[in-house]
Amino acid sequence: MSFKILMIGAGGIGAYYAARLAKAGHSVVLTARGEHLTALQSAGLRVDYEGEKLDCGLPAVDHAALVQNYQPDDFDLVAVALKSTATGPVMKELGDWLRAGSVPVLSLQNGVDNEPLIADVVGQSRVLGGLAVRIGGHIVEPGKVFAEGMAQVVMGAWPQADNQNDTRLPLLDRLESAFNEAGIPTTVTDNIRYELWRKLVINNGVNPLSALTGLDTRSLTHHPEFGKIVYGMMAETVEASKADGVNLGQKDLDEMFDLISNFNAIKTSMLVDKEKGRPLELDSIAGAVLRRCERLGIPAPYTQTVNALLQFQESGDHSVP
Numbered sequence: 001m002s003f004k005i006l007m008i009g010a011g012g013i014g015a016y017y018a019a020r021l022a023k024a025g026h027s028v029v030l031t032a033r034g035e036h037l038t039a040l041q042s043a044g045l046r047v048d049y050e051g052e053k054l055d056c057g058l059p060a061v062d063h064a065a066l067v068q069n070y071q072p073d074d075f076d077l078v079a080v081a082l083k084s085t086a087t088g089p090v091m092k093e094l095g096d097w098l099r100a101g102s103v104p105v106l107s108l109q110n111g112v113d114n115e116p117l118i119a120d121v122v123g124q125s126r127v128l129g130g131l132a133v134r135i136g137g138h139i140v141e142p143g144k145v146f147a148e149g150m151a152q153v154v155m156g157a158w159p160q161a162d163n164q165n166d167t168r169l170p171l172l173d174r175l176e177s178a179f180n181e182a183g184i185p186t187t188v189t190d191n192i193r194y195e196l197w198r199k200l201v202i203n204n205g206v207n208p209l210s211a212l213t214g215l216d217t218r219s220l221t222h223h224p225e226f227g228k229i230v231y232g233m234m235a236e237t238v239e240a241s242k243a244d245g246v247n248l249g250q251k252d253l254d255e256m257f258d259l260i261s262n263f264n265a266i267k268t269s270m271l272v273d274k275e276k277g278r279p280l281e282l283d284s285i286a287g288a289v290l291r292r293c294e295r296l297g298i299p300a301p302y303t304q305t306v307n308a309l310l311q312f313q314e315s316g317d318h319s320v321p
């Protein structure tokens with residue numbers, strides 16, 4: 001079956017998966033803005049994946065043109081690959097448009113608070129939670145994306161399927177087949193919140209510290225001192241998961257630490273954002289952990305320290321309050 005997919009936010013992650021799906025014969029429309037959009041429209045999307053060229057000319061529009069030229073139900077799936085900092089504003093911007101249709105919306109973002117924002121707009125029954133796993137992907141110049149890693153996807157009905165007749169279940173089965181056939185190793189889970197939290201363990205472990213130090217994931221996890229801080233921040237994320245009733249444990253902590261230690265030496269998305277002077281997903285990663293730990297009344301000294309240092313660097317205001 002061929003899918004019609006709208007990729008909202010065709011950056012490192014969105015453009016890579018969009019290119020794979022387009023190469024497999026699915027119709028994909030991209031949204032972007034600024035110079036990246038201009039380049040996508042004039043020269044097409046160029047994707048370099050571990051030496052493989054996945055170049056393709058796909059329709060690319062900004063959100064004003066999307067609303068003007070398309071209906072939500074022109075698509076079988078809307079995928080959101082924005083930074084978490086943009087989820088709320090874009091859901092507000094596209095809320096009326098999305099509410100005019102019934103197309104399911106899949107988040108492919110880091111963090112555990114994107115799906116609730118999407119659900120506020122379209123209702124839970126249209127939400128698919130999802131994750132881009134074992135991938136590093138970035139815009140290297142307007143219109144051009146570099147990606148590496150196994151580039152898997154995990155997805156599932158969010159927060160869970162309502163019952164066995166939930167219409168998202170057959171759709172997820174079809175998406176799983178289509179994504180796998182397109183060369184995207186994909187699994188469907190019946191507990192997407194658990195998977196989102198496991199990924200947050202990795203992201204809170206390495207993203208803020210990489211932005212602070214400028215180090216890649218391998219250098220951080222193998223560093224004699226920073227490795228301990230990574231593990232400490234991951235352990236605090238495991239504790240924080242209990243506030244959402246997800247209850248990660250020691251096994252999850254060790255599996256996630258092993259996974260990121262043995263993964264490619266990736267420049268994290270937060271480090272890329274820091275280098276480009278863009279907003280950081282700090283609130284949806286470290287902030288999400290700190291808020292939960294506070295609610296549970298437990299300390300999170302590693303996350304608190306790294307978060308405070310990074311906020312201090314980012315604020316540019318170095319006066320003492």
Ligand SMILES: NC(=O)C1=CN([C@@H]2O[C@H](COP(=O)(O)OP(=O)(O)OC[C@H]3O[C@@H](n4cnc5c(N)ncnc54)[C@H](OP(=O)(O)O)[C@@H]3O)[C@@H](O)[C@H]2O)C=CC1
Nearest residue numbers: 009011012013032033081082083084086109110136137269
């Ligand atoms: N990059 C990575 O290696 C990985 C990232 N992730 C996660 O995937 C998600 C996406 O990350 P990533 O691909 O790096 O993000 P990018 O910043 O590369 O891509 C997001 C794109 O959305 C665009 N965008 C934002 N707002 C709008 C708007 N209003 N209208 C049109 N376009 C808009 C951005 O444009 P602009 O630049 O102008 O803001 C950008 O091109 C994040 O949650 C991230 O944490 C997960 C695994 C790995």
Ligand SMILES: CC(C)(CO)C(=O)C(=O)O
Nearest residue numbers: 133134135136266268269
């Ligand atoms: C840590 C990493 C590379 C894992 O995929 C990631 O999710 C990111 O850079 O945001």
